[in-house]
Amino acid sequence: xxxxxxxxxxxxxxxxxxxxxxxxxxxxxxxxxxxxxxxxxxxxxxxxxxxxxxxxxxxxxxxxxxxxxxxxxxxxxxxxxxxxxxxxxxxxxxxxxxxxxxxxxxxxxxxxxxxxxxxxxxxxxxxxxxxxxxxxxxxxxxxxxxxxxxxxxxxxxxxxxxxxxxxxxxxxxxxxxxxxxxxxxxxxxxxxxxxxxxxxxxxxxxxx
Amino acid sequence: xxxxxxxxxxxxxxxxxxxxxxxxxxxxxxxxxxxxxxxxxxxxxxxxxxxxxxxxxxxxxxxxxxxxxxxxxxxxxxxxxxxxxxxxxxxxxxxxxxxxxxxxxxxxxxxxxxxxxxxxxxxxxxxxxxxxxxxxxxxxxxxxxxxxxxxxxxxxxxxxxxxxxxxxxxxxxxxxxxxxxxxxxxxxxxxxxxxxxxxxxxxxxxxx
Numbered sequence: 001x002x003x004x005x006x007x008x009x010x011x012x013x014x015x016x017x018x019x020x021x022x023x024x025x026x027x028x029x030x031x032x033x034x035x036x037x038x039x040x041x042x043x044x045x046x047x048x049x050x051x052x053x054x055x056x057x058x059x060x061x062x063x064x065x066x067x068x069x070x071x072x073x074x075x076x077x078x079x080x081x082x083x084x085x086x087x088x089x090x091x092x093x094x095x096x097x098x099x100x101x102x103x104x105x106x107x108x109x110x111x112x113x114x115x116x117x118x119x120x121x122x123x124x125x126x127x128x129x130x131x132x133x134x135x136x137x138x139x140x141x142x143x144x145x146x147x148x149x150x151x152x153x154x155x156x157x158x159x160x161x162x163x164x165x166x167x168x169x170x171x172x173x174x175x176x177x178x179x180x181x182x183x184x185x186x187x188x189x190x191x192x193x194x195x196x197x198x199x200x201x202x203x204x205x206x207x208x
Numbered sequence: 209x210x211x212x213x214x215x216x217x218x219x220x221x222x223x224x225x226x227x228x229x230x231x232x233x234x235x236x237x238x239x240x241x242x243x244x245x246x247x248x249x250x251x252x253x254x255x256x257x258x259x260x261x262x263x264x265x266x267x268x269x270x271x272x273x274x275x276x277x278x279x280x281x282x283x284x285x286x287x288x289x290x291x292x293x294x295x296x297x298x299x300x301x302x303x304x305x306x307x308x309x310x311x312x313x314x315x316x317x318x319x320x321x322x323x324x325x326x327x328x329x330x331x332x333x334x335x336x337x338x339x340x341x342x343x344x345x346x347x348x349x350x351x352x353x354x355x356x357x358x359x360x361x362x363x364x365x366x367x368x369x370x371x372x373x374x375x376x377x378x379x380x381x382x383x384x385x386x387x388x389x390x391x392x393x394x395x396x397x398x399x400x401x402x403x404x405x406x407x408x409x410x411x412x413x414x415x416x
Binding site for chain 2: 016018019020021022023025026027029031042043046047049050051052053054055056058060062064065066067068069073076115116118119120121122123124125126127129130131134141143154155156157163164189190191192194197198199200201202203204207208
């Protein structure tokens with residue numbers, strides 16, 4: 001399996017403008033807001049979830065849980081979309097795959113707060129996103145949703161905390177998109193320069 | 209560049225026992241405690257840091273900072289090792305590359321607490337780890353270090369929070385390792401079953 005084989009010929013390339021070359025599933029990742037309605041095959045969803053499952057976590061606690069909903073479950077899909085902020089609903093309702101990322105608040109062994117629960121969930125979702133890239137599937141993460149509504153919609157126990165709503169699927173065909181959406185999708189990715197993020201040996205000292 | 213070319217022929221293979229096939233840089237990742245002293249070339253360190261830089265983050269805040277130390281900076285390397293818990297010092301002092309992962313506490317735009325700072329740092333370090341896999345470089349993350357000592361050692365301002373200490377390098381040659389270390393390294397990776405981590409549509413409902 002190569003990435004090329006999995007890639008839609010219509011997928012927009014937004015390779016990171018990196019100073020050092022990146023592996024294609026790392027450098028090619030970006031967060032679309034315009035998805036095709038084409039369903040994501042179960043094997044690909046499974047591989048993305050397995051990538052999350054096998055992520056690293058503090059004390060191997062795996063403090064991540066996921067609720068998965070697809071467009072062929074219209075009632076559940078609409079219920080998920082209803083938990084999103086209105087601005088996100090507009091585009092995310094087109095995504096054929098929605099995933100809620102949830103953190104387990106406390107350590108398994110002593111029921112005390114696990115300070116790394118969110119950090120580790122972040123690691124798991126990052127791995128899910130990169131495995132998605134190997135499958136030709138893109139994700140867009142949202143903090144803009146009602147955690148209370150999500151808890152109610154999916155009967156999430158108090159010991160767990162909804163953290164991130166994820167819209168996923170194949171990128172849509174931009175030629176068919178309204179102008180404003182196309183322009184937003186085509187806007188280049190940007191990051192702070194490496195020199196602002198990475199220090200050599202001491203805070204503020206140049207690394208390279 | 210293929211992963212095979214970058215892989216040490218001596219690197220231990222600990223492929224995830226995944227129910228769905230994973231991309232090799234995702235499924236092959238694990239966290240060694242036994243590193244070769246072979247230095248990691250600057251280009252590879254740079255690619256790993258770029259992978260972190262281009263990770264997704266809430267409002268594209270990029271709330272991650274990294275302090276990078278290599279074994280050819282013996283004073284800084286020893287200072288970093290000194291911040292680790294004793295059990296981690298033993299093996300991490302052999303790692304030729306040490307990275308401190310730091311979160312920016314507050315949002316740039318309003319200086320209020322950024323609840324996603326740790327989550328996003330986790331995403332960045334996950335991408336760093338997976339780019340490392342493409343370079344043949346493995347990482348081992350530690351929560352077991354003194355955050356106060358790290359802050360003092362590297363003059364980290366109050367607005368930033370040390371979160372994770374990372375030891376990195378090429379895996380060591382296990383045949384040369386003491387028995388206890390070899391056995392620990394050879395122990396299989398384990399995770400909760402997918403059915404405990406992933407639900408279909410509602411909490412506790414089977415996904416597949």
